Amino acid sequence: MREQQLQDILQHMPAGVATLQGPELCYGFVNEAMHTVLGAPVREGQPVAEHPGTIPADLLEVMQQVFQSGRPYVAKAYCIPLPAAEGKKPTPRYFDVALEPVREGDGPVSGLLLFAVDVTAQEEARQKAHHLSIETRRLDTRLRVLTETVPQITFTVDAAGKYEYVSPQWYYFTGQPPTADLNAIWPLLIHPDDRLRVLYQSDSARAAGIGWSYEYRLRRHDGQYRWLLSRALPELHAPDQAVFWHGALTEIHDQRELAEALRRGEAELRFLADSIPELIWTATAEGFIDYYNEYTAEYSGLTKEELGPTGWINLLDPSEQAGAARRWVTSIASGEPYEGLFRMRRHDGRYRWHIIRARQLADERGPRWFGTCTDVDDQHRLREVLQTQYDELARTNRDLDTFVYTASHDLKQPVLNLRGLFEELRRTASFNDPEDKKIVGMVDEALGQLDATLLELAATVQDQRGLSAPVETLDLRSVADEVLLGLRVQVQESEAVVDLDFSAAPTLTYGRANLRSILHNLFSNALKFADPERPPHLQVRSAVTETGQPVLTVQDNGLGMELPGRPAPVFQPFARQHPHIAGAGVGMYLVQRIIASRGGHLDVTSKVGQGTTFTVHWFEN
Amino acid sequence: MIHIVYMSRAVRPLSDQDLQALLDQCRRDNAARNVTGVLFYSHGNIAQLIEGEKEVLEPLFDVISRDGRHSNVVKLVDKPITARSFEDWSMAFHPLEPSGFEALQGFLLPRHLPPPPSSLSIADAMLVDLVRLAVFGADAAPAEPEPAHA
Numbered sequence: 001m002r003e004q005q006l007q008d009i010l011q012h013m014p015a016g017v018a019t020l021q022g023p024e025l026c027y028g029f030v031n032e033a034m035h036t037v038l039g040a041p042v043r044e045g046q047p048v049a050e051h052p053g054t055i056p057a058d059l060l061e062v063m064q065q066v067f068q069s070g071r072p073y074v075a076k077a078y079c080i081p082l083p084a085a086e087g088k089k090p091t092p093r094y095f096d097v098a099l100e101p102v103r104e105g106d107g108p109v110s111g112l113l114l115f116a117v118d119v120t121a122q123e124e125a126r127q128k129a130h131h132l133s134i135e136t137r138r139l140d141t142r143l144r145v146l147t148e149t150v151p152q153i154t155f156t157v158d159a160a161g162k163y164e165y166v167s168p169q170w171y172y173f174t175g176q177p178p179t180a181d182l183n184a185i186w187p188l189l190i191h192p193d194d195r196l197r198v199l200y201q202s203d204s205a206r207a208a209g210i211g212w213s214y215e216y217r218l219r220r221h222d223g224q225y226r227w228l229l230s231r232a233l234p235e236l237h238a239p240d241q242a243v244f245w246h247g248a249l250t251e252i253h254d255q256r257e258l259a260e261a262l263r264r265g266e267a268e269l270r271f272l273a274d275s276i277p278e279l280i281w282t283a284t285a286e287g288f289i290d291y292y293n294e295y296t297a298e299y300s301g302l303t304k305e306e307l308g309p310t311g312w313i314n315l316l317d318p319s320e321q322a323g324a325a326r327r328w329v330t331s332i333a334s335g336e337p338y339e340g341l342f343r344m345r346r347h348d349g350r351y352r353w354h355i356i357r358a359r360q361l362a363d364e365r366g367p368r369w370f371g372t373c374t375d376v377d378d379q380h381r382l383r384e385v386l387q388t389q390y391d392e393l394a395r396t397n398r399d400l401d402t403f404v405y406t407a408s409h410d411l412k413q414p415v416l417n418l419r420g421l422f423e424e425l426r427r428t429a430s431f432n433d434p435e436d437k438k439i440v441g442m443v444d445e446a447l448g449q450l451d452a453t454l455l456e457l458a459a460t461v462q463d464q465r466g467l468s469a470p471v472e473t474l475d476l477r478s479v480a481d482e483v484l485l486g487l488r489v490q491v492q493e494s495e496a497v498v499d500l501d502f503s504a505a506p507t508l509t510y511g512r513a514n515l516r517s518i519l520h521n522l523f524s525n526a527l528k529f530a531d532p533e534r535p536p537h538l539q540v541r542s543a544v545t546e547t548g549q550p551v552l553t554v555q556d557n558g559l560g561m562e563l564p565g566r567p568a569p570v571f572q573p574f575a576r577q578h579p580h581i582a583g584a585g586v587g588m589y590l591v592q593r594i595i596a597s598r599g600g601h602l603d604v605t606s607k608v609g610q611g612t613t614f615t616v617h618w619f620e621n
Numbered sequence: 622m623i624h625i626v627y628m629s630r631a632v633r634p635l636s637d638q639d640l641q642a643l644l645d646q647c648r649r650d651n652a653a654r655n656v657t658g659v660l661f662y663s664h665g666n667i668a669q670l671i672e673g674e675k676e677v678l679e680p681l682f683d684v685i686s687r688d689g690r691h692s693n694v695v696k697l698v699d700k701p702i703t704a705r706s707f708e709d710w711s712m713a714f715h716p717l718e719p720s721g722f723e724a725l726q727g728f729l730l731p732r733h734l735p736p737p738p739s740s741l742s743i744a745d746a747m748l749v750d751l752v753r754l755a756v757f758g759a760d761a762a763p764a765e766p767e768p769a770h771a
């Protein structure tokens with residue numbers, strides 16, 4: 001019964017058990033597991049060597065030796081492949097095989113006990129581990145080669161800040177011997193100005209369990225401090241608990257110097273731009289101003305924010321804004337340079353003339369615009385003043401011509417009279433002295449010359465100035481505007497108000513140059529003799545009298561004057577009512593002469609301290 | 622009342638459907654909040670002008686600027702205005718399939734864009750012109766170059 005029980009247990013054991021009997025090693029007891037090991041059914045009494053199966057020859061050999069020597073043998077992880085179907089590769093299986101000699105009592109070995117325990121899984125695991133370790137070694141070597149050939153210094157530091165590893169580059173860089181105490185020396189090589197910061201930064205990064213990235217100067221073997229970038233990342237074993245930091249040091253000295261130089265260059269340029277007393281600005285490719293120099297703020301009284309990307313347009317004279325904006329958009333679209341002359345408002349509200357210029361710079365950083373606004377106000381005003389002075393000179397010249405013309409004209413009659421009287425004298429008086437006769441001849445000759453000179457003078461001026469030019473129908477308004485344009489500086493400076501009303505008689509048939517001369521003299525007189533207490537107010541009106549004759553009145557609110565009691569020509573050449581006020585004194589005389597020469601006359605009424613009114617009767621004498 | 626103008630870049634090119642959806646959503650939400658304005662889109666370039674009450678517009682701009690569909694949002698203007706200028710506008714872009722969009726309400730082909738309304742200051746009108754130029758390029762701008770008189 002017990003025998004049977006034992007048999008059952010052996011039969012179902014998860015390890016292969018078999019007995020081999022006699023020198024032939026014939027199968028005795030073979031349990032189920034052993035059948036699986038052998039891969040094919042075996043009969044009792046069949047010698048192992050005869051069984052065409054799975055047991056390799058070397059194991060058969062060993063079995064023989066164990067039988068003969070009586071020494072047990074154990075083969076670890078012995079491979080007994082599972083026979084496979086034709087053409088297929090047999091599956092490797094591994095067994096721990098134990099061979100135990102069996103003796104009957106103390107007698108010679110009579111057989112063997114064969115144990116086979118399947119260790120395929122363990123063996124495979126072991127083999128995998130082996131491959132893995134080979135692979136790890138390979139990777140390790142690769143990593144080492146890499147870390148030692150890259151230009152960076154690589155390092156590993158532990159949570160306490162102790163360097164576990166540093167690549168040989170560190171030694172090349174610092175020139176320290178391989179025996180140097182890394183942890184003691186490293187901090188000493190950091191630039192004194194950076195040391196505390198670096199130690200603090202890496203300390204706090206390690207305390208927080210995070211990586212870092214900072215720059216500092218490290219002393220090179222030649223004693224020069226070079227800028228390095230230190231970057232490291234934690235290696236996390238447990239979440240949030242870093243054990244090591246791995247990192248690299250990259251030399252960034254040259255980049256940093258370059259960036260520094262660039263920054264310095266930029267700062268210097270900006271300083272330059274901010275020091276120039278001219279409006280300087282830059283704009284993006286899209287045309288939005290992104291920089292105004294300090295002078296712009298000073299000039300406009302507005303900050304960069306107040307001006308904004310397009311606010312410069314608000315500084316221009318309102319009438320010029322739309323055109324300037326359109327041209328800017330056109331320039332941005334085409335890339336064409338921008339240029340224009342504009343009035344720009346200063347912080348005190350005054351407009352000054354500026355030339356605005358902008359050009360596009362296109363380089364690898366993409367297009368940008370650089371602009372300047374140059375103050376040309378003084379030049380502009382100087383030109384205006386010069387123009388006014390030129391106009392004035394031309395006027396005076398013309399007036400002098402007119403004067404010469406009228407004077408020569410006026411002198412004609414007296415010369416004529418003189419000649420008459422002289423003829424009379426010659427007829428009635430007798431000259432006995434031959435010397436007297438000679439003198440009479442000379443007087444006659446001189447009179448003739450005088451006459452000819454006057455004629456010539458009149459003719460020359462007449463030709464040049466067209467003073468005797470044929471009359472034409474003139475628009476009073478446009479001639480008056482023209483004259484006021486010539487006087488605009490005086491009008492602006494005195495803040496004069498000029499009312500023109502030609503509705504009653506808009507046109508006049510007259511010589512153009514004459515009309516201009518008359519209006520100019522009347523207007524400039526009124527401005528000149530203004531009362532300093534009040535801005536001049538001129539009222540200019542045309543009218544038609546009851547008799548159908550055209551008249552013109554020019555009324556001012558100026559100083560006024562004392563009029564002589566008798567109805568005589570009011571104005572003599574070079575006679576001046578207000579000697580303290582500049583002027584040739586010839587103007588009003590001319591006006592009178594011109595008007596008279598065309599068959600008209602000039603009336604004047606005046607009250608001192610209130611003003612003067614001139615009335616031109618064009619044709620009514 | 623204020624208006625805000627910004628420019629940005631789409632993170633991915635927006636398809637006609639994307640734009641249509643954006644247009645619909647903007648029209649609906651903006652109408653509800655009394656926001657008006659115009660949005661320009663072309664080849665990933667975006668510019669938008671929005672006008673409305675300050676209390677509405679500033680939070681809206683915050684939302685828009687954080688919208689993941691675009692980035693590089695650069696605000697150009699944010700300032701008080703006295704009147705709206707874009708009540709009848711909504712959006713202008715180059716659709717890939719123009720036919721379906723021509724009839725769409727609130728949509729305009731870039732070349733059909735009228736000049737900026739005269740209710741804008743000249744500085745703001747110029748800004749809108751520049752923004753439009755930046756989004757659509759020189760070809761889409763209504764060509765009315767003034768003869769340069771230097």
Ligand SMILES: Cc1cc2nc3c(=O)[nH]c(=O)nc-3n(C[C@H](O)[C@H](O)[C@H](O)COP(=O)(O)O)c2cc1C
Nearest residue numbers: 646647650651660667669671684685686688690691
């Ligand atoms: C370019 C662009 C412009 C936008 N403009 C508006 C707009 O004008 N009004 C609006 O309500 N949402 C606009 N949005 C959408 C908002 O960013 C946001 O997605 C929307 O308000 C929905 O927000 P909600 O989900 O919180 O309601 C815009 C988005 C983009 C990408």
